[in-house]
Amino acid sequence: MSEPTRSSAEAADAADPLAHVRARFAIPAGTTYLDGNSLGALPAHVPARLKTVIEGEWGTDLVTSWNANGWWELPVRVGDRIGALVGAAPGQVLCGDSTSVQLFQVLTALARLRPDRHTLITDGAGFPTDQYLADSVARLLGLTVVRVSPSDVESVLDDDVALVAFSAVDYRTGERWDAPAITEAVHAAGAVLTWDLAHAAGCMPFGLDEIGADAAVGCSYKYLNGGPGAPAWLYVAQRHQDALDLPLTGWQGHAEPFALEPSYRPAGGIERARVGTPPLLSMTALDAALDVFDDLDMNVVRAKSEALTQLVLDYAAAYLPGVTSATPADPRRRGSQVSLRLEHAYEVTQALIARGVIGDFRAPDLLRLGFAPLYLRHVEVWDALEILRDVLATESWRDPSFARGNAAVT
Amino acid sequence: MSEPTRSSAEAADAADPLAHVRARFAIPAGTTYLDGNSLGALPAHVPARLKTVIEGEWGTDLVTSWNANGWWELPVRVGDRIGALVGAAPGQVLCGDSTSVQLFQVLTALARLRPDRHTLITDGAGFPTDQYLADSVARLLGLTVVRVSPSDVESVLDDDVALVAFSAVDYRTGERWDAPAITEAVHAAGAVLTWDLAHAAGCMPFGLDEIGADAAVGCSYKYLNGGPGAPAWLYVAQRHQDALDLPLTGWQGHAEPFALEPSYRPAGGIERARVGTPPLLSMTALDAALDVFDDLDMNVVRAKSEALTQLVLDYAAAYLPGVTSATPADPRRRGSQVSLRLEHAYEVTQALIARGVIGDFRAPDLLRLGFAPLYLRHVEVWDALEILRDVLATESWRDPSFARGNAAVT
Numbered sequence: 001m002s003e004p005t006r007s008s009a010e011a012a013d014a015a016d017p018l019a020h021v022r023a024r025f026a027i028p029a030g031t032t033y034l035d036g037n038s039l040g041a042l043p044a045h046v047p048a049r050l051k052t053v054i055e056g057e058w059g060t061d062l063v064t065s066w067n068a069n070g071w072w073e074l075p076v077r078v079g080d081r082i083g084a085l086v087g088a089a090p091g092q093v094l095c096g097d098s099t100s101v102q103l104f105q106v107l108t109a110l111a112r113l114r115p116d117r118h119t120l121i122t123d124g125a126g127f128p129t130d131q132y133l134a135d136s137v138a139r140l141l142g143l144t145v146v147r148v149s150p151s152d153v154e155s156v157l158d159d160d161v162a163l164v165a166f167s168a169v170d171y172r173t174g175e176r177w178d179a180p181a182i183t184e185a186v187h188a189a190g191a192v193l194t195w196d197l198a199h200a201a202g203c204m205p206f207g208l209d210e211i212g213a214d215a216a217v218g219c220s221y222k223y224l225n226g227g228p229g230a231p232a233w234l235y236v237a238q239r240h241q242d243a244l245d246l247p248l249t250g251w252q253g254h255a256e257p258f259a260l261e262p263s264y265r266p267a268g269g270i271e272r273a274r275v276g277t278p279p280l281l282s283m284t285a286l287d288a289a290l291d292v293f294d295d296l297d298m299n300v301v302r303a304k305s306e307a308l309t310q311l312v313l314d315y316a317a318a319y320l321p322g323v324t325s326a327t328p329a330d331p332r333r334r335g336s337q338v339s340l341r342l343e344h345a346y347e348v349t350q351a352l353i354a355r356g357v358i359g360d361f362r363a364p365d366l367l368r369l370g371f372a373p374l375y376l377r378h379v380e381v382w383d384a385l386e387i388l389r390d391v392l393a394t395e396s397w398r399d400p401s402f403a404r405g406n407a408a409v410t
Numbered sequence: 411m412s413e414p415t416r417s418s419a420e421a422a423d424a425a426d427p428l429a430h431v432r433a434r435f436a437i438p439a440g441t442t443y444l445d446g447n448s449l450g451a452l453p454a455h456v457p458a459r460l461k462t463v464i465e466g467e468w469g470t471d472l473v474t475s476w477n478a479n480g481w482w483e484l485p486v487r488v489g490d491r492i493g494a495l496v497g498a499a500p501g502q503v504l505c506g507d508s509t510s511v512q513l514f515q516v517l518t519a520l521a522r523l524r525p526d527r528h529t530l531i532t533d534g535a536g537f538p539t540d541q542y543l544a545d546s547v548a549r550l551l552g553l554t555v556v557r558v559s560p561s562d563v564e565s566v567l568d569d570d571v572a573l574v575a576f577s578a579v580d581y582r583t584g585e586r587w588d589a590p591a592i593t594e595a596v597h598a599a600g601a602v603l604t605w606d607l608a609h610a611a612g613c614m615p616f617g618l619d620e621i622g623a624d625a626a627v628g629c630s631y632k633y634l635n636g637g638p639g640a641p642a643w644l645y646v647a648q649r650h651q652d653a654l655d656l657p658l659t660g661w662q663g664h665a666e667p668f669a670l671e672p673s674y675r676p677a678g679g680i681e682r683a684r685v686g687t688p689p690l691l692s693m694t695a696l697d698a699a700l701d702v703f704d705d706l707d708m709n710v711v712r713a714k715s716e717a718l719t720q721l722v723l724d725y726a727a728a729y730l731p732g733v734t735s736a737t738p739a740d741p742r743r744r745g746s747q748v749s750l751r752l753e754h755a756y757e758v759t760q761a762l763i764a765r766g767v768i769g770d771f772r773a774p775d776l777l778r779l780g781f782a783p784l785y786l787r788h789v790e791v792w793d794a795l796e797i798l799r800d801v802l803a804t805e806s807w808r809d810p811s812f813a814r815g816n817a818a819v820t
Contacts, residue, residue, distance in 0.1 A: 026469045042469035059436045059452035098686025100660030129661040132674040136659045228690035250510035251539035264542040276508025279692035280638035
């Protein structure tokens with residue numbers, strides 16, 4: 001560990017191959033935005049694109065836009081663009097609905113691939129929605145849920161395990177699991193597995209095809225910058241698609257949606273994962289937002305992410321006595337965030353926000369800082385850490401206006 | 411029946427209490443838009459509202475908008491506004507997801523209210539998604555699906571019927587069912603019932619509370635003009651909410667979503683129907699779109715709808731030999747559309763579109779014309795019918811460019 005300095009942060013910015021990408025975003029002046037892992041910043045060209053879609057396509061072309069302006073193909077086209085960022089060849093990712101809904105789809109369909117097995121394994125520390133949906137699907141299908149940390153999955157794998165559902169990166173601690181090894185272990189036990197890439201897509205390369213993943217879901221409003229509540233996505237490996245038996249049998253997933261048949265026949269390929277009519281305006285914002293990735297190498301994105309999180313860990317060790325990290329020191333084992341464990345984390349988070357440093361609080365004691373590599377500078381991270389140091393040293397968080405209320409969480 | 415004339419249409423426009431409402435919409439010049447039952451027209455003020463939300467709330471306030479700009483409350487606030495248009499007191503309607511997803515929620519939860527019964531009744535001529543989801547839910551819960559026309563529901567009601575799922579208006583023929591009588595019959599048999607108001611909300615009053623409805627779902631992009639794929643909504647009568655056992659147990663429906671508990675505990679009231687993070691941009695467009703209804707009386711809206719559909723039926727009887735109506739002549743038995751049965755309906759629909767009259771085709775032989783009372787004039791409907799008469803008389807639909815392809819359908 002080298003003791004960091006502001007000039008080393010400046011030097012890192014000068015050498016940053018992604019420095020020019022920041023200009024693609026509308027970052028408000030006076031804000032250091034360390035919450036791109038909750039809601040990504042606005043790509044600057046998105047408003048103009050939405051204006052065209054609303055006034056030109058909806059307002060003028062009206063219903064003919066489904067064909068004339070490619071609305072019908074949007075979930076597939078956006079899906080393929082996301083797929084390219086997480087290592088999925090075209091035809092395996094579909095965009096639509098929320099992550100919760102996509103989890104329900106994938107968990108049910110994967111369990112149906114292993115009808116003679118009756119155990120569903122998930123992470124007892126995973127994001128709540130992942131756990132709630134696992135319980136709901138288990139109840140509907142008569143499965144038993146076993147909770148275990150991804151690092152201990154081998155201890156519970158046996159021939160009754162139908163499926164496993166883990167996040168690639170822990171939303172709270174930022175710990176990144178060994179996806180290739182876990183996938184391999186699950187397959188060796190004859191089970192299938194889905195990855196939740198909410199905290200991975202857009203900030204690191206991920207080789208869904210390469211590791212032989214069965215399925216995945218992901219969120220589009222964090223590092224993909226698709227806007228608030230941007231439609232989520234699911235990935236199903238091509239080899240499973242023909243047997244995919246999904247519970248949300250919406251009309252758009254029918255083999256011939258325009259034939260208006262009374263019985264469901266699923267479409268071929270990933271299009272069977274279409275459900276109802278998708279939220280076109282939100283999906284168009286996401287489609288436009290993805291443009292910022294068009295010329296980027298995800299390995300370069302990841303390298304900057306590692307440098308930013310390393311800067312935080314080094315700074316904390318050197319200048320923030322009493323503050324520990326819930327995020328692993330080994331860069332291979334962390335995502336694009338650092339969660340600092342400290343007393344009065346809620347109040348400290350509020351005090352930082354009041355000074356323009358936007359992070360978030362995760363109960364009970366975490367200040368969670370996300371590092372979106374596309375638009376953050378090393379030096380602004382340095383300056384934010386100096387503000388944190390000052391807030392802690394002066395105990396300015398004791399101001400009553402920073403007392404606990406509700407903070408939005410995702 | 412009185413034989414209609416252009417001057418009687420002009421007189422109706424002159425006396426139209428909704429004439430001023432048309433100016434609230436951006437209707438493209440040269441278009442007579444008779445497809446507002448598929449995708450409603452753009453309310454003129456929506457683009458400015460979206461610009462504010464995208465640039466000001468997402469772009470500038472970023473994640474703090476969940477609290478600062480009321481994003482968290484949006485599904486409830488929009489739900490209540492829709493509720494006001496369909497006769498639901500506040501706290502019973504929630505906005506989010508697609509109609510297909512909401513149907514899955516409601517069908518599953520209603521079936522769970524009657525665990526000792528094992529039959530689900532639906533309309534074998536209903537919109538495909540309604541039938542597909544009924545089959546999917548029945549399979550998951552071990553129910554048997556019985557298909558019957560809403561008008562014949564009493565013939566299949568017995569003490570094994572758990573739930574009934576009907577549309578208030580047939581999407582194809584425009585036939586409107588007797589919702590109060592059907593609801594009463596279903597309740598008399600000890601079952602519960604959900605109404606699909608896709609083709610009712612926004613074009614007629616509907617008394618969900620008054621008729622004692624158990625549940626309902628609806629679409630927001632037809633007569634509510636919420637934009638392409640605008641989030642749908644569900645209604646659950648207050649008396650059922652505490653027992654409501656929904657399958658999509660997303661984190662936003664938790665009693666304490668910010669406590670990040672590992673087990674699901676549903677929120678009180680309609681908020682338990684929240685699932686994942688909703689598509690905020692699409693939902694904001696819908697919220698803004700609903701403004702056009704703020705000072706309108708749905709009885710006045712309905713009266714104009716009846717006048718417009720009557721004009722079409724009278725015109726067809728007088729001037730369109732060989733064309734019959736699939737829509738009932740009794741105004742009390744029709745929605746806000748007229749479906750004309752004619753040979754070569756597909757080609758005729760295309761020929762009309764080429765002349766600026768936008769309707770749609772429904773297999774096998776229907777020209778479906780929707781009449782959004784908020785922005786249509788009687789005289790433009792008259793002129794559109796004159797074009798139809800000309801297309802049929804001259805057989806201009808035989809132009810090969812009008813041959814069958816795929817048309818978007820909802």
